[in-house]
Amino acid sequence: MEKFGKSQSVTRVEDQRFLTGQGRYVDDVAPPDALCAYFLRATTAHGEITTLDVDEARAMPGVHLVVTADDLAAAGVVLGLAGSTVKNRDGSRGAAPERPLLARGRVRHVGEAIVMIVADTLSAAKDAAEVILMEIDDLPVHVALAVGGDAIHAEAPENLAFDWELGDAAATQARIQEAAHVVTVDVMDNRIIANALEPRGCYAEVADGRLHVALNGQGVWVPKGDLARHFNLDPADIRVTTPDVGGGFGMKAMRYPEPFCVAHAARVLGRPVRWMSDRGEAMLSDNAGRDLISTATLAFDDNYRITAYQLDTIANMGAYNSQFAQNIQTELFSKVLMGTYDVQTAYMRTRGVYTNTTPVDAYRGAGRPEAIFVLERTVDEAARQLGVDPWVLREKNFIAPDKFPYTTVSGVTYDVGDFAMVLASAGREADRAGYAMRKAASAKSGKLRGLGLCYYIESILGNPSETTAVEFTPEGATIYVGTQSNGQGHETVYAQFLSDQTGIPAGQITVVQGDSDRIATGGGTGGSRSVTVQNTATLAAVDVILEGFTAFLADAEGVDAGAVSFDDERFRIAGSNLTPTMLEVADLARAAGRDDLLRHSATIKLDNRSFPNGAHVVELEIDPETGVVTVDRYTVVDDFGNLINPMLAEGQVHGGVAQGIGQALTERVVFDADGQLLTASFMDYGMPRADDLPMIRFSTECVPSTYNPMGMKGCGEAGTVGALAAMANAVLDALWDIGVREVEMPFTPHRVWETIRKAKDARAAA
Numbered sequence: 001m002e003k004f005g006k007s008q009s010v011t012r013v014e015d016q017r018f019l020t021g022q023g024r025y026v027d028d029v030a031p032p033d034a035l036c037a038y039f040l041r042a043t044t045a046h047g048e049i050t051t052l053d054v055d056e057a058r059a060m061p062g063v064h065l066v067v068t069a070d071d072l073a074a075a076g077v078v079l080g081l082a083g084s085t086v087k088n089r090d091g092s093r094g095a096a097p098e099r100p101l102l103a104r105g106r107v108r109h110v111g112e113a114i115v116m117i118v119a120d121t122l123s124a125a126k127d128a129a130e131v132i133l134m135e136i137d138d139l140p141v142h143v144a145l146a147v148g149g150d151a152i153h154a155e156a157p158e159n160l161a162f163d164w165e166l167g168d169a170a171a172t173q174a175r176i177q178e179a180a181h182v183v184t185v186d187v188m189d190n191r192i193i194a195n196a197l198e199p200r201g202c203y204a205e206v207a208d209g210r211l212h213v214a215l216n217g218q219g220v221w222v223p224k225g226d227l228a229r230h231f232n233l234d235p236a237d238i239r240v241t242t243p244d245v246g247g248g249f250g251m252k253a254m255r256y257p258e259p260f261c262v263a264h265a266a267r268v269l270g271r272p273v274r275w276m277s278d279r280g281e282a283m284l285s286d287n288a289g290r291d292l293i294s295t296a297t298l299a300f301d302d303n304y305r306i307t308a309y310q311l312d313t314i315a316n317m318g319a320y321n322s323q324f325a326q327n328i329q330t331e332l333f334s335k336v337l338m339g340t341y342d343v344q345t346a347y348m349r350t351r352g353v354y355t356n357t358t359p360v361d362a363y364r365g366a367g368r369p370e371a372i373f374v375l376e377r378t379v380d381e382a383a384r385q386l387g388v389d390p391w392v393l394r395e396k397n398f399i400a401p402d403k404f405p406y407t408t409v410s411g412v413t414y415d416v417g418d419f420a421m422v423l424a425s426a427g428r429e430a431d432r433a434g435y436a437m438r439k440a441a442s443a444k445s446g447k448l449r450g451l452g453l454c455y456y457i458e459s460i461l462g463n464p465s466e467t468t469a470v471e472f473t474p475e476g477a478t479i480y481v482g483t484q485s486n487g488q489g490h491e492t493v494y495a496q497f498l499s500d501q502t503g504i505p506a507g508q509i510t511v512v513q514g515d516s517d518r519i520a521t522g523g524g525t526g527g528s529r530s531v532t533v534q535n536t537a538t539l540a541a542v543d544v545i546l547e548g549f550t551a552f553l554a555d556a557e558g559v560d561a562g563a564v565s566f567d568d569e570r571f572r573i574a575g576s577n578l579t580p581t582m583l584e585v586a587d588l589a590r591a592a593g594r595d596d597l598l599r600h601s602a603t604i605k606l607d608n609r610s611f612p613n614g615a616h617v618v619e620l621e622i623d624p625e626t627g628v629v630t631v632d633r634y635t636v637v638d639d640f641g642n643l644i645n646p647m648l649a650e651g652q653v654h655g656g657v658a659q660g661i662g663q664a665l666t667e668r669v670v671f672d673a674d675g676q677l678l679t680a681s682f683m684d685y686g687m688p689r690a691d692d693l694p695m696i697r698f699s700t701e702c703v704p705s706t707y708n709p710m711g712m713k714g715c716g717e718a719g720t721v722g723a724l725a726a727m728a729n730a731v732l733d734a735l736w737d738i739g740v741r742e743v744e745m746p747f748t749p750h751r752v753w754e755t756i757r758k759a760k761d762a763r764a765a766a
Contacts, residue, residue, distance in 0.1 A: 009647035012489045023244045026216040027276045030203040034272035038125035040115040042107035045356040045675020051135035062124035067116040069104035078230045083321035094162030097153035099320035101257040108319035111284025116261045141356045141675045152354045161317045161352035164330040172347035175308035179299035183382040187374045191291035191669040198246025201276035202259040204266035212239045218253035219524020220516045242514030248486035250362035254323040289363025291316040296378040309346040317352045318359035325361045332367030334410045335459035340419045341397040346409045356675040365717040368458040376454045376725035415706045426615035430635035448622040452730025456722040457613035460714040461527025468537035469601035472586035476508025482522020483530040489648045501542045502582045503569035528714030540602035549585045610705040610713040614638035616722035618730040627753025635697040641705045641713040649715045650698045656719020662688035664727035
């Protein structure tokens, strides 16, 4: 019999710890006697380092170590951070310029680390940084989101990082030329800063001859492998741990220079060394998200069926290749290129460009929000130009339920889906029938009301393999997991799921994560993979436990193993009134000296990923006198398959929607022509606030996935994937009747007011 979680909305057990100040974050767990590291960073966006004299800094009081790129190289440290590349259209690989741990000879963005100072206190380290003699000769700065300009890297003429394609260009162009209707839209996806509540940080120490690095990341095994590579160490001599983490959103999954520099300092000094970013430093050095511009074309036949899709995108890499940057707007974007639409002719070309700005990498959704945003904006624009109801146009082009499993033009096979059912549910939940009345009421009060729809689908990403180990203790059970919570509630959901499958009270289950010594392997957290992949491994581990405990009980009772059964709470033995719980069997095994039965593990690999999907419906009002956009109603109907904890799933959607609304309404990264970040504090960078967000109506329609035994689909990034286009479509809907035909995020009051003013001036001139 298939086993499923009981779908109870259990409150998060970790919240008690977090809300009472008992969370243990990386700056809390660093040894109290640790030295403090500080990084001197570039204040110019592009230039040659002609002078770098650190002798006076080394002589400053309290300073223990000053490190430059030359010092790292002299110590045998591998300087270049690893980063993936994609294949160009001509078959070559994308550019792979070195991204050094510390700037070597040249700086390429404001905030790039140049020198590390380690001192008794942070103040002493900062004082030492002040006396470093450094001269940088300015070089031409390239910040435009375009191919061209003076080369930032010799390996990338015209600053072209890669030129990637997917699909059949000739067939797509032919379909466009013969189409009854063609709609082309330019779509800008604005750059954002992740701004996790807890900035990045780490500490390093050498204990018993082994290097230990603690960092607030999204997994410990990739950093462990990187540490072995940079320092030429046996992985067995390295331990990486991650304590509580205050938000990640993809940004903390990446390689950064600081942990490796801090580890070098700890090895050289034989003392613990700590580093913690402040907010301004984070804005200058954390990977940014999004930042691309696309031209999208949809072709339609006479019946308004989409016959072809063509996309040309330029994506900003920033100054260097970050870990997955080249893959984000190419391979990951293309996973959902055609969304939920039944179209088999498409062509996508993406060029990545280097600019003298902070590197860009994954941010909640990693390519899928970008893909759905441009597609759903274009579908909505097509509906307006063709005079078709945008809901009807979508449903007309949906992949029909009887076509699943369905292989998309990108080569991805969707297992199941009933998009029309979910859309119909969204219409009811959003009270679409009452929209006209609400629009009229808004107009009566002098406001412009708009309705926006986005139907999204996303592909779960990340490592398809995972391991779960379960250990029985006198107090209960410990589950060891290979994912890493950044605030999602893993401690609750993993204990809940194991309890559902075994009958062990959830309060007696301890979840262990983030320690490469205690957990042999793991895929970390990213791509909405955690619950689906980890719980599949847990289900396999439970099967291993049942096999071992069944054999043990059968032997003890002198019966055949087939006479022993388990009903998710107790074992039952035919012909016996003995009904032990799983913990009681563990106690019996312990008493019998069967320590081999007290720890069990299983590793799985999913052959395919799941595809969560759903509809976001936004109603908003715009005050034409001020340009202020107020989100009045927000409705989400998702298909997440079977849910383990509906409340946690809803919380993930709320968080994702908040980040999507933030990008749509307030968040925008601005660099000037010299590469200086003008939005480098919360005085200038508009984080969404409580009054920017409405109450979010959330419900689900379940179409269980066939790609995992629990029928689950990931939910961690879905809220952001659907929010962007729903917001943009609602704003354009509100402004359409006054002549506005183009909108661009973020929809700040000044930008919206200026758009309205220009539309009014144009109508008056006509």
